[in-house]
Amino acid sequence: MNHTFRLIQSYLIAGFLLFTGVNFVTAQDHDDHHEGNHHSEPDEGHGGEYDPANTAFHHISDQNVYSLGFADLPLPCFLYAKDGGWDVFMSSKFGIGHHGNGHYAYNRYVLVESIVRRITDESFPMGKVELSDHPYHHEMVMVDGKEKEQVTVNYDGNHYNLENKSTLDGGLMGGGLTSFYDFSLTKNVVSLLLIAIFLFIVFSAVAKRYKQDALRAPKGVQSFLEPIFLFIQDEVAKPFLGHKWQKYLPFLMCLFFLIFALNLFGQIPFLGNANVTGNLTFTMVLAVIAFFVVNFSGKKAYWEHVFWMPGVPVFVKPILTVVEVMGVFIKPLTLMLRLAANITAGHMIIVIFVSLIFIFNEAGQNMVGSVPGLALSVPLTMFMMAIELLVALVQAFVFTILTASYIGAAIEEHH
């Protein structure tokens, strides 16, 4: 995240200016606009005007580059196009530059804001092609009465249109289907794998200690995990699942600890800030698994309540059937939306609070403005990050408790 690095730079600069006195700043501001401008140009890619919403969307979206603030780690790209076949390469082939914009095009793929896109025009040369200095242009075009962003790449004096992002969040925000399939190990996928491996190592170590002697006093990370584990077992699994709680306990624990760990991992600054649990694709997979677990463990009483509600007049029954069948699908849908929307909202609010600096200093034009921007932004960001720690726990808990209650309703034998 080059961007975050520059934010830190501007923090330091603003702090420095605060101490050297405002007179100096105003004098310098009149003398030399470019000096102040140089360190904190937030958004060249979007053309001059600073747009916090765009910046926030850029930061929460899935990317083909893992940025650590000071360095951009390339990730493997697995791209398949019907007309071009498979392309497997590391994203460093694009020559990741400023803002994650690539300096090269490869087999008509380019890297724009750390996301792989494809050039639709077939006349564009294949293979590795060097692009000019600022090749990407973003503009808003009207398509079917809706404003859409069209990105063009400038090569050899010609403008080539780019396809939409292949990521689902790009599709949701007015994107659409692409002519290529992206199976890349993106930032989210890598974070998910890292966390899965991490959880596996930690929990195997803890499980080993219980296998040796379950009654021994807990030690180290075990004493951290045991109360959380017992809390989910006693507050979620046992009350909602009745005497069958042991059968579903592993599933609930997997859900809780995976979501919780990913939520917290996304909160760590300069470690990629992968918005995994805020990604609709990821939460959709969790919700689909929950959907299958609920409906495959549904007993006779559950299906009776869905299709032919007992205990109500006959003329009400068909109406309730429609409502209940919809409910079967709406339940996992809300699970999916709730988690993604909460985590995405948290990430966006933090980015926008940090953006306050650039709103106040007019994108680096007015460095005096950074001082009130900084004074507002730092406490608000810290406050929001503290709230987000709570949200990380609460949302993991809510996902687990709702899944448990849906399973509990499905396996209930009688009233």
Added chain:
Amino acid sequence: MTGSIAAIGAGIAVIGAGLGIGWIGGKAMESIARQPEAVNDIRSNMILMAALVEGAALIAILLSFFV
């Protein structure tokens, strides 16, 4: 202009959810004051209900993106 009207709709949805969650929280406080020994049951049910109310608001907010 449609975007801004959708935003107003999202705002109204948030008012509804805010009232709902506030009510749930208030009633939960009341019940805890009446029966402090039931605090664990009340707390998890409170979070469950708040999550359900929140779901409605989230759907409204997401729909406002698509309008």
